[in-house]
Amino acid sequence: MAQTKPTEPFHMMDFRSRRSPVLGTRGMVASSQPLASEAGMRILQQGGNAADAAVAMAAALNVTEPCSTGIGGDAFCLFFEASSKKVTAMLGCGRSPAGLTLEEVRKRGIGGPELPPGSALCVTVPGAPALWEDTVKTFGRLDLKQVLQPAIELAEEGFPVAPVTAYHWQAASMELRGPGKAAFLNPQGRAPGAGEIQKNPDLGRTFRSVAEHGAHEGFYKGRIAKAIVAALDKEKGVMTADDLAQHRSTVTRPIHTTYRGYTIYEVPPPTQGVAALMAMNSLELEGGLKGMGWGSPQHLHAAIESMRLGFVDTLQYNADPEVVPVPIDDLISKEYAKRRRAELYRPDRAAVMEPGILASPSTPPTESNEGRRSGDTVYFNVVDGEGNGCSYINSNYMGFGTGIVPEGCGFTLHNRGHNFLLDAKHPNCLGPRKWPYHTIIPGIATDPQGDLFCTFGVMGAFQQPQGHLQVISNMLDFGMEPQMALDAPRFSVYGVDSAEGPGTVRESSVLLEEGFSAGVAQGLEKRGHVVRANIGGHARAVFGRGQIIRRNPETGVLWGGSEPRADGQVIGW
Structure with missing residues (x-):
């Protein structure tokens, strides 16, 4: 595969972009909240590195955007170490309680394919606090107390709520x-309105507990753990103090593939990073995307079908790899992509998607019903002056998650367990001490020499691998700089659902954000897609929110872009 090099140094400004890219050399941070970005930059300027700054932003985002993220949720990290050119994955996903069984769920009269999203049974052990601590200890330079200080100040002294x-x-x-x-x-x-000062002293006390005693003593045991168990007991949950005390982060190798000669890294299962890599493998087989014209029906059809191919197999096979076999290597291989594309892809029509048959399939495909609402998450990233890159994501899953707030703690408990299926035949079936299918995925890309190309991510439930595919293609196929790659209108394969299985891909529709040329929707409809076009206003949240920081390995210049669909901001130094 011929290597392509995006246009650089972007001599001409394209005013289709809503914002200018931000440039710097000594460090750069990007998040969906300016005050969180400021917290990350403050830590960089105090001598911290990319890992320290990322955790400072994670905590600050819990204060300033609690309707998306928090210490009561899960998180994932990819870290690029400049000195070794090595990428490490850290999983901050908690397991389901030991008492959560399919039999217990059915005994309570819960039928259908999934748990109700607000049920206390959806609460898996929050993985974020342990991951914050472990990220700083493993990769950082500062202590956790210093890293959490900006968020503590925001919580205790108050902050103005941003409009979006x-x-x-x-x-x-x-x-x-x-x-x-x-x-x-x-x-x-x-709920506070835009510009209102909001304080959360309870959350400040939670952060102080973690800073002073560490995550395990300060969160997974003691006062906070007791408050979590008590709140869930009141809502008929099954989590125990032992479930919390047993939690640990997981450090592992990321999964990866190449796209146009660049290496794309994702977090391994139980996350859906595999779907992004499968889609990139498929789209790479489509030659001449630039010749089709960005945003043309031909271009979008090729990308949409690649994404649907990635989803249908991921929804069939992705699960907790420590409980059931997940054929990761087969799914992300170039050979499998060629086979699946030959089986299903046609340039003139949308395929009827079915999961592929692997040499040792785990289970037969399952059927499905309707789609689901999108998730709420924060993605943020940092590249420091030495070229270390930290790509981080933290989530409640849906809005405030379950909405359950333990007394005196200042955070909500997420509802990640809603992603389990209630189907004993499926590898992602609900069970005790198990990770559910995870939607949240940070990304890192390296160039053909192994140097950091960019840290990137796009949050938004099942939009996330789609956002990864689109922004990477925007940069590598069409030469866009980071801000332009984020500004560009997006499509969404809408209605796919891990809690209902691969059949949702057959039933999915295509949403098009406002900004695509006239006739694009009709061109896709002629190919058999069900399309809803010109999605605008706050409804654009369905297309996700991303951040990108790109680094020139020769000059050290950083190019940053932040999501125009949010309140976000890049800060360069």
Whole structure:
């Protein structure tokens, strides 16, 4: 495969881009909240590296965008070490409680393919606090107390709520319940509006506990653990103190493939990073994308079908690899991509997608019903002046997650267990001490010499691998700089669902963001896609929110882009 090199140094500004890219040399941070970006930059300027700054941003985002993320959720990290050119994956996903069994769920009268999203049974052990600590200890230079200080100040002294966040905070506030829900409301008992000062002293105390005692003693044991168990007991959950005390982060190798000569790294299962890599393998087989014209029906059809091919197998086979066999190497191989593309891809029509048959398939395909609402997450990244890159993602899953707030803690408990199937035949079936299918995925790309090309990610439930495919293709196929790659309108294969299986790919539709040329929707409809076009306003949240920081290995110049669909900001130094 011939290697392609994006245009650089981008001599001409393309004013289709809503924002200019941000440039720097000594470090760069990007997140969906300016105050969180400032927290990360402050840590860089205090002598921290990319890992330290990323964790500072993770905590600050819990304060400033709690309707998307928090210490009561899960997180994942990819870290590029400049000195060794090595990428390491760290998994901050907690397992389901030991008492969570399919029999217990059915005994409670829960039928259908999935748990109700607000059920206390959806709460798996929060993995974020341990991952924050382990990221700093493994890769960072500062102590956790210093790294968490900016977030503690934001929580205790207050901050002005940003406009897009205020909209989503209000929309999700009805989910809040539990003895501590007042932490997320203003004195009038409602969600804060744009520009209102909001404090969360309970969360500040939680952060102080983790900073002073460490994650395991300060969160997974003691006062906070007791509050979590008590809140879940009240909601008829099954989590115990032992479930919390047993949690540990996982350090492992990332999975990867190449695209146009560049290596793309993703976190391995149980995440859907495999879907992004499969889609890239398929799209790479399509020659001459640039000749089709960006955003043309031909271009979008090729990308959409590549994504659908990635989803249908991921939804069939992806699960907890420590409980069931997941054929990762087969799924992300170039040979499998060629076979699947030959079986299903046609340039003039949308395929009827079925999972592929592997040499040792885990289970037969399952059927499905309707799609689901999108998830809420924060993706953020840092590249420091030495060229270390940290790609990080943290999530409640849906809005405030379950909305359950343990008393005196200032955070909500996520609902990641909603991603389990209630189907004993499927590898992603709900079970005790098990990871569910995970939607959140950070990304890193390296160039053909192994140097850091970019840290990147696009949050948004099942939009995430689609966002990865689109921004990487925008940069490597069409020569876009990071901000332009994020600004470009996106498509969404809408309705796919891990909790209902691969059949949702057959039933999915295509959403097109406003900004595509006239006639594109009709061109896709002629190929058999069901299309809804011109999605705008706050409904654009369905297309996800991303950040990209790219590094020139020869000059050390950093190019940053931040999501125009959010309140985000890149800060360069």
